[in-house]
Amino acid sequence: MRNINYHSISPGQDDDDNSSITEVSPDSPLLGPREFSHQTTRTLWFLAKQLHSISALVCLAIFLWAFSGTQAIVPGTRLAEEIFCRRYYEHNAVIDERMCKVEEIQSQVAYIFGFSITLNGLVGMLVAFPFGVLADRARKPIYFLGSVGQFLGVVWMLLVFYFSDRIPAELVLLSPVLKILGGGLTVATAILYAIISDVQTPENKY
Structure with missing residues (x-):
């Protein structure tokens, strides 16, 4: 031209x-x-x-997820120890914590938490793939479901400990099963990592 x-x-x-x-x-x-x-x-x-x-913000959310989980371990262990301690001594009054350190009580506490951690891992492994495929299509709904499943698991554990005088404390092992709804912590944190990958440019990923 x-x-x-x-x-x-x-x-x-x-x-x-x-x-x-x-x-x-x-x-x-x-x-x-x-x-x-x-x-x-x-x-x-x-x-x-x-x-x-x-x-x-996503990194902060991942940190809060991990931090909340670690903070729940200590009081949860103490509650379980107190429940099995009262069952062992057949006493509902306040018992000195040093009396709860016997091998029989500690083995029951270790069994409950060890088996609970194993179930958590199995549930996370089973639901991670299907919910991961769904999260590729819609991240927010799956993340919400994972948060709800994790919340229900924690609420169930607290309810079992609160009503331990009426229901067996071993029912706390059903807590990981509730995390089938959305995958719980495993799926939620995986989605957060995927969000970070989505918003970063290829040059910043490596």
Whole structure:
């Protein structure tokens, strides 16, 4: 396509003396190179800030998931120890904690928590793949289901401990089964890691 030349002529100067010539074609951008570069830099910087903010929030969520799980271990163990201690001594009053350190009581506590951890792992392994496939289509609903399953498992454990004088404490082993709904902590944290991978550019992944 033919270019059109525009000559800028100062007063008192001839065409031949003019050295300021600007070439403009229909394909030329409306914004100059400097303005376009500045706008692009601002846009990329804003986008980078947004991506880092999302990643930071997701990392915080992963930390809170892990932190809440570790914080529940100590009081849960103490509650189970107290329940088996009262059963062992056949006494419902307050019992000195040092009396609960006998081997018979500690073995029961270790059995309950060890078997519970094993069931948690098995449930997570069984449901991770199907819920992972579903999470590729819709992350938010599956993450919500995983959170609900984890919440129900914790609530069930607390209810069993609270009503331990009426129901067997061994029913706490049903807590991991409730995490079939959504996969619990295993699926929820996997989805959070997937979200971080989604919002990062290929250059930042390696």
